[in-house]
Amino acid sequence: MTEPDVDETQTGRVGSLRLLLRNPVTAVSATVLVVVLVVAVGATWIAPYGINDVDVPNALRGPSGAHWFGTDELGRDVLSRVLVAIQASMQVAVVSVLFAVLVGVTVGVVAGYRGGWLDTVFMRIVDVMFAFPVLLLALAIVAVLGPGVTTTMLAIGVVYTPIFARVARASTLGVRVEPFVQVSRTMGTGHRYILVRHVLPNIAGPLIVQTSLSLAFAILSEAALSFLGLGIQPPEPSLGRMIFDSQGFVTLAWWMAVFPGAAIFVIVLAFNLVGDGLRDVLDPKQRTMAEVRRKQ
Template identity: 65%
Template structure:
């Protein structure tokens, strides 16, 4: 098979027979999972990113128990101590253990990232499905609303929403979810416009299948690939946005630890206590990098247009 024929074949998302009453998403999800796992296994950067994410997940779930000290245990005799055996990441201006605060803050970043992207995914996919399937005035009304949100810079819109609702973890999560909704709506709409013209979807319409059933059993499973990729990439940007809001004092409020807030607190000690900003900054850097590495690998395998490139890359290793 030639490269052009291979790129035009919907290998990542096999069509679903509309007259087959079996669960259509099962085969698609199984094939997608196998391809994703194969891509991650053969891509060393993606493997490294996956390992980092697994470690981060463990830290996020068990950070409170892994922390060697309390996150708010003040000890004035241990103020601004450099990294040592007793305090591997040093202490801050109040004598609190930086390692403990970094570990506990991982849960906050993961929570905000997962929940906010979950909100954006649920709302954006719903809007995109309705706009792409029905078209006409429904498409115009819904997508023009998304365009209004998309016209604002992400951080500026998030700051505006938090300023109206008030700072805090819940409002920061909601704001990040709102600002990333248009991205998922656009990706979903574009995919639906392509899938709804496929023969298996037209066949389902011709036999009188309801719109809800077609969208749930035939359209949504066949547009899962770009949504998976967009989700993995959006998680990285959501964590960055949470860190930015916390740095500005609009996210998690003291004394609860947050990576962005720790960066803000350490900005005045750059020359005297470099570790205050280095370790939370390194945590943000590694987390975002890991999500991007995994997202790039998923895009290579789930995007049919990238199949030739990824195969050529693996053949040279």
């Protein structure tokens, strides 16, 4: 592996973007995520009703022109609550995954680059965290710190940190033995410069793919915690909490569960499909196969 120059890097990025958008499934999924991002940013202004506007006479009304997603047991507009709940879920997912990226990549890169006892200590801590199921560990953290948005973000961020640590370490182990890194060391270049200039750019591909996939699972984790009453607390809407509240009205008002569930399904599926598309583009082997399929 040789370090590419700036022009080659820009050309490669443009080619990767074109190859990514030529995949119709990935392109549609990316479009869905753009819509979700718009909703996450402007849900408060897009929502046609207040999320806690109670209208008991219109409770449990089906989808109509006035209420596209119907109303819940208190007459609140389900569409408005789903939009704001998507905003909350995206906020939790982005912040928690960003925390996991910062901490996990730092640990993984340092462990893989330095090696020795530091690598052993860091990876044994990561192995201990991996011994617990993700949701169980998140439940334990929230149970200790108490339910709420902040603790939900922290819990999800902590449980996904080991994944990024392992991905970053594995990629760093391959990059640190490359000639351009060895030459930089021989010339007396500082470790920080080598990590920032040489190592991180060459391990960005796997990390980008993992970030996309982790965002999907973070949304699922937030929905699960809220469903159990340990995530976002009422009266703030949450997709998981809305599904929990709809249990007693499944036969009377199917829309109370279907639309929040559909929102979770569509967002998670879109993130996963975009992650698959990014893997096909950023992984050289997968990219070659994708180009062959396209030419056929």
